[in-house]
Ligand SMILES: Nc1ncnc2c1ncn2[C@@H]1O[C@H](COP(=O)(O)OP(=O)(O)OP(=O)(O)O)[C@@H](O)[C@H]1O
């Protein structure tokens with residue numbers, strides 16, 4: 043009974059239903075290479091979603107992470123090229139730290155000036171993108187110039203299968219990084235006080251203040267982690283697609299927020315889980331992927347994602363109202 | 368010099384030009400039960416917020432154990448053993464009962480990690496200490512008001528408190544629950560913990576406290592052992608005058624009996640109340656009482672169109688109406704002042720004016736444009752009539768004291784030209800002075816404007832004094848319909864006690 047009432051169970055049910063439906067329309071859906079490629083598409087959105095989840099739980103919203111991701115990615119790669127450095131760990135660390143620093147700016151404005159997170163992150167997003175294109179550059183860095191170490195790293199597979207026609211396909215090891223980060227986020231949210239303080243802040247900011255939570259710490263933590271995850275995901279993404287495009291990730295915020303809300307997080311704060319978010323991400327990626335396979339126009343894909351955001355938000359609002367009644 | 372645990376000396380607090388506290392002094396001795404009495408807006412809640420470090424005073428001193436505290440912060444207050452149960456409980460609705468209970472312990476110990484097993488153990492102990500039944504895994508948002516309060520009280524009891532402050536703790540409790548609370552209060556006092564109690568119910572104050580401080584307009588006007596006070600004296604200190612209370616008399620007009628303003632026939636809300644029939648004639652004030660969960664609120668909600676699935680008939684002035692939405696109810700001439708003004712009635716960040724006019728906009732703007740001067744006139748009139756303590760009607764309702772917020776809700780409905788007025792706990796959290804004014808207003812509406820009033824209340828005295836009939840409800844049924852002239856507070860209370 044308790045299991046049935048959990049939103050994760052409901053989301054998993056809907057996901058299964060959607061999978062069966064899509065599988066019926068397009069039997070190729072169930073093929074292993076399609077499933078592998080689906081999971082691969084989960085990685086970047088999924089990692090970013092972890093940050094957005096944290097922000098939503100705390101009652102905020104973040105639309106700046108795609109800008110932070112692209113800036114961290116492009117700056118890092120530019121730096122690597124300039125220094126002639128070819129590695130993996132240090133660049134990933136650098137991109138993460140850059141994202142973290144950007145996130146701290148969000149945290150500063152949200153905490154210090156009690157500003158609405160949407161406005162703050164819209165502002166920082168525009169500034170970071172503008173700065174990147176105006177000062178750092180607009181040119182893409184293609185496969186021929188991309189640091190090879192990054193590409194090799196992102197190419198690692200956990201399993202690989204050889205098809206009858208001799209071509210091989212595999213499941214990217216980046217999935218493990220995603221799972222690891224998701225697990226870490228789950229542990230933070232569930233088993234640390236800072237994680238619980240995010241829920242408390244999202245539940246009732248005034249009560250959280252009275253209870254004696256250090257809200258400065260909480261808010262900075264939340265936006266720094268969201269920024270750091272975005273920076274990390276940004277660089278990983280360029281390794282996976284062998285390309286560093288300073289105009290990347292435009293409009294991604296909608297997809298990620300849609301996925302997180304689809305995963306049961308409340309847009310009003312206070313509710314949400316890692317498992318639900320992962321299911322939400324999978325669902326969104328799967329739907330978008332099927333639309334592509336079915337050759338639905340990209341503009342119509344936007345309509346679908348918009349619909350998902352509205353439907354999922356309406357559903358969660360309805361749920362929260364019923365709970366309060 | 369002083370033997371107090373905590374002492375306020377000449378505290379001053381100003382909010383944007385409004386002086387909430389002015390030279391306020393208060394001493395609380397270790398282990399005593401102390402009552403703070405005062406009218407709405409006199410500054411009681413502000414005193415509490417200063418003691419708990421939520422507000423910083425603009426002047427004066429706070430001493431704990433005789434030592435001045437430089438800057439009281441919430442954390443410091445908690446560290447000194449000051450615990451507050453707020454009027455709004457200050458709970459996290461999205462978290463479970465267990466986590467809400469254990470939160471302060473974790474924070475106090477400066478934990479970094481969350482131990483769920485320990486959380487449950489702490490919560491279990493807290494609930495046991497309070498001696499009540501609470502589902503530890505329930506989400507707090509899903510609990511009824513009384514349940515939320517129990518959680519808040521249990522939480523305050525569990526820290527190593529030296530002073531527990533309760534801001535109007537009994538307003539949402541039934542008599543039985545109040546008795547439980549008082550038993551607990553005496554129990555914790557026996558452990559050497561002081562209790563500061565804010566209430567508008569004189570009888571409770573006199574019953575539970577050892578010392579009383581009366582505050583008026585942000586200043587202490589009287590202080591002393593409870594034995595030195597009686598209801599009249601406290602009232603005099605609070606208001607600077609006496610208040611008379613006469614029972615409400617209603618005589619049917621000569622001739623054939625008038626058509627009832629409101630009549631219900633066989634009203635049934637599945638699982639909540641069954642086969643209720645009642646007629647209220649113009650000018651009647653009918654009281655409705657019963658324990659929490661007796662179905663009285665469900666009846667009110669059904670009458671206000673919030674239970675579209677009800678069965679049975681509702682007639683207004685003899686004409687059957689079907690109430691499926693609140694709009695239909697309002698159109699039928701029904702006004703409802705809810706029990707929980709904070710979540711059901713008010714838009715806290717909005718101005719007094721907007722809150723008052725919320726249900727009148729349609730009337731004010733027949734052609735889509737609001738008649739501003741009329742709107743202004745209506746609000747000004749109401750602010751004056753209801754004696755709301757505010758410099759301007761533009762002030763956000765959030766900044767009003769609890770009792771003044773209640774007046775705004777009442778004012779809103781008085782503006783709708785309703786024919787049937789349903790009041791659910793009309794004077795919960797309202798001081799004696801304003802209570803009398805609100806009652807007078809309600810009587811006037813019934814007597815001179817022919818409204819039918821259904822007054823739901825836990826305060827039996829309020830019903831006895833203001834109704835001409837009292838209906839008792841239990842487990843979804845009407846048990847008795849008593850003429851108020853034939854009963855006293857005691858007989859009704861005794862009757863209610865037999866309901867279990
Ligand atoms: N945050 C605030 N901003 C502006 N004014 C405020 C604020 N809080 C309280 N006030 C004002 O300070 C005065 C004292 O309010 P307070 O809430 O302490 O009264 P109270 O004695 O608790 O009343 P009640 O019995 O109605 O709860 C009121 O005039 C109120 O309008």
Ligand SMILES: [Mg+2]
Pocket residue numbers: 411412454534768769
């Ligand atoms: Mg108050």
